[in-house]
Every structure is written in structure tokens, then in C-alpha cells.
Amino acid sequence: MCGRYTLRTELKLLAELYGFQPISLPWTPRYNIAPTQLVAAVRLSADASSRELDMLRWGLAPSWAKEIPKGRPMINARADTVAEKPTFRAAFKRRRCLILADGFYEWHQDEETKEPYYIRMRDERPFAMAGLWEHWDKGPQPLESATIITTAPNELMAKFHHRMPVILDPDLADVWLDPGIEEPEELLPLLKPYPEEQMEAYVVSARVNHVKDDSPQCIEPWKDGKAERTFDW
DNA sequence: CCAGACGTTGTT
DNA sequence: GTCTGG
């Protein structure tokens, strides 16, 4: 779940909304961010005085790993076990981040079909997903990587999956980034399903299936004959 | 003591 | 089927 998403909001607007220091980096709207690619992550500066935006590899590589894990990257971490699992525990305590997005894709599967849907906020605002990051230094090239935390789905998301990404409103995001907080009892309550009333889902074309297709058409409502389908079923 | 795993999703 | 690449 949550294995593809979008970030097409202007960098300047993201900086205003999430309060990170202005930076200049190559910025293009993304309509199809896939595992192993770079994700935009908000972290606190070393002295915790300000927020910074960095691009991290999606798929967490534990610091102790001899090699960057091949095969299925660790793109998600379960909220219910993240405080205990050796792979995530240390990052959960000290290396939390916000992964910025403005929509994501889920595939709805039945007997015959598997159709991608685009899920976003009804007001189309960007949002922050709860993430963890890690620094890996066991090879010639050091790597900073990240993973997105998942939780139980709200009713809308349950139509697709039994998990959904943790989305943090600004107040909770502040807590999530606070380096003074390390106790699971304080952090785990943040990792709840997001209110479904604020979200919407509509079917899109199969373009998104192809990682190389990073075009605006990925999020265009897909017309099935006449009516575009949303969730009225 | 050392060796080997360390994850999620979905599927069985 | 399973693994790798994006």
C-alpha cells in the first residue's frame, strides 16, 4: 500500500506550508513517484532550530545493513510495530521526518480487473506523511533513505486495502518532528487513520503503472464511456 | 559462545 | 514463479 504517489505542488508553496528554510534544488512536478526514487522529506536541522527539505531514497536501508537491500525495498513500516522492530526502532526514536505529497495511488482489484485510483484531499492541498529516515554508510557511496509509516485504513481507504499511510496535520507534525520526544507512548497515538471526509478517490488510467510515465495524465480522471467513476459504489 | 536475521504487502 | 529496477 502507498507504493506510488504525487508531489506537484510548487516548492515555494511547500516551503510556506511546512516552514522549511528556502532552498534551491531542481524541482519538477512529480506525478508518479516510485520506490527507489527520491522523496521530499522535511527534517529538523542538526541543532533542531529549523526545518530543512532533503531528497531521500524511498526504501529504507538500515544503518547496519552490509548492502543496500535489493529486491522489495522497505517503502513502508507498520505503525503498530515500528517502535519495536530492529529495522525501524532507532529511526523511530531519533530520525522521524515528514514526507510531502499531494496525492497517492491505490489499485482496486476484483476478479477481472485491477484499476488504479488517485486519492487526494478534497481541497487538493498537499499533506505530510509520517516517515522515518536512516543514514547508511557501508559502501562507497553513503545513502540517506526513508520509509512511510502505515496504519489501519479509514472507510474510504478500506475499499482498497487494509493499510493506509499515516497523514499528519500540522499540530501532529510538530510533535512527530520534536527530537525531545522519544517515548513510543507519546508518538504512537499520532499514527492514526486520517478522517475520510477530507479525502476523495477517483479512477485513473493505467498510465501510472509505468514508472517512466510521470505525466499529468496520470492523475486525469479516466472516462469509462461517459461518466468518470468516483466512489459511488 | 557464534551465526543469522533484521521488512511489508498479499497470498496461501 | 521470483527477482530486479524504477
Place this chain on the structure above:
DNA sequence: CCAGACGTTGTT
């Protein structure tokens, strides 16, 4: 997450 490859020897 999905798509695409999945192999060797020998020759160019």
C-alpha cells in the same frame, strides 16, 4: 507499487 527480465558461449 507495477513492469520486465529471467542465460551462456562465442562472435562481432
Place this chain on the structure above:
DNA sequence: GTCTGG
């Protein structure tokens, strides 16, 4: 690195 299994 840390935990589990043997």
C-alpha cells in the same frame, strides 16, 4: 547495532 536460535 541488537536480538534470536542453536
